[in-house]
Amino acid sequence: MTARDIAAGIPNAVLDDGTGLPLHVGNPIAEQRRLRAGSLVLLPREVLRLTGPDTLPWLDSITSQSVGHLEPGASTETLVLSPIGRIEHALRLHWTGDALWVIVDAGTAEALETWLTRMRFAKRVEIERPDLVVVGTAGDTAGELADAPRWVDGWPEVSPGGIRYGEPTGEPFAWSETILAPERAATIAPDRFVGTMAADALRIAAGRPALAEVDDRTIPHELDWLTTAVHLQKGCYRGQETVAKVHNLGAPPRRIVLLHLDGSQNAQVAPGDEVRAGDKPEGAVTSIAMHDELGPIALAVVRRSTPADQDLVVHTAEGVDVAAGQQLLVPPSAGHANRPPRLPRLGAVRRPAAPSAD
Structure with missing residues (x-):
């Protein structure tokens, strides 16, 4: 059973042609209020499960966030950057103490798994891609789904080591994504679900970036993603030079x-x-x-x-x-955190006039 199978059983659902998940199940405006009150939405997500004693320090060394010392039950997010600092993958992370659960957008897990496998070398890390279902909510589901891995979004608060360029939009935002076995997700009453349009509306109103905002030129600074996905004081990782240079000396284009x-x-x-x-x-x-x-x-x-x-x-x-x-959201003045003052060029320094021969 898949999320598409579950979606097919939701009455009045208007399904997205691409994902097969409900866009809405009636009135998408009213569904936003239901979502804030604890209704659930089937999300177009895929899941990786990483295990092994080297999992956290290894991922810390190759991605943008400091994850080497996560406490069991903690959530964070991190980015995979290209060598020149452009965003390639966005990972939502939840650490249970014995496994790191990685939630990514649908269609990206295979490429991410391939890259992680190439980067593993001799590290003691196992990478799995199980068939699971991810549901989201802007309300509280801690009671009914408390035993399932649950990523809690930190936005709009600034994570340790991060920085926010702009001010939050002022729209309240609380979001979490829970990983379920398909059989368990199928036991949730169909009337508990709303559509993805409601989730998109809450995210956009909060100014919360996602892969929808990313193209082949995007660096984290442009989306204010240094707020929750980048640690500016951690060690080197791929793309770190661009992150530091743009933040300290330059400005996002x-x-x-x-x-x-x-x-x-x-x-x-x-x-x-x-x-x-x-x-x-x-x-x-x-x-x-x-x-x-x-x-x-x-x-x-x-x-x-x-x-x-x-x-x-x-x-x-x-x-x-x-x-x-x-x-x-991101002001034009973003960046330039430690830009040194400009010094006059030597050629521009006025020299005293030579004494007259008379």
Whole structure:
């Protein structure tokens, strides 16, 4: 049994063509309130299970977060970066004391498993990819699912060793993801489930980054992911030089922004739509939702130089320009944490005039 099989048994579910999971099961706006109250959502996730005495120090040495001394029951997240600091994988971690449970987005587990296996060398680490189901909630499920591995999201609080460039959006956000055997997930009453649209709306309103915001150029600073997924004082790992250099001496070339969209035009905004300032392209929409209190909202990644007070528009595939108000997440001033003052060039130093021959 799979998450798709469970989804097929949920009455009135409108299923996503790609994942086969419910987008909504009725009113997606009301489902956001249900999700905050403890309803569950079937998530498009895959799971790895890492065991062995070298698991924590080994993963600590190759990813962005400090995980070498996790306490049993602790949750955190970490990133796999390319050698030049671009995001390749995002890992949600829960340590039970005898196993490290890794939750990743659907479709990424095989590539991650292959890379981890290559990086294992002689380390005493076993890597499994079991067929499991992941359910999420913005409420409290500690009672009924207390015995299952449960990743608790730390966002928007700053993790030890991390830093936040911007201010939290102000939207309350509490999120957890629980790993279940398919047989156990199948025993949950169908009316307990809501759709993924509700989960997306809460995440977007909180300014919480995900792989949806990542392209082949993305570095963590652009998404404010140094808040929970990067430890700035730990030892070397792949991509660490870029992380340190951009934070201390440079600035991220792009920045994430929360857009409040004009819903009066009844236009369909979608991920990938161009964000413009007048006729000038500034970036692109990455995630879109209808929030139960904020209305139509989106996350977008724009150029760092885009003025923070600039009125923007989203240019849709139908050619409609939808007005979009910025809510600052990563400010244009991000970075430059330890940039030394500029010294005058030697050639620019004025020399005293030579004495006259007269």
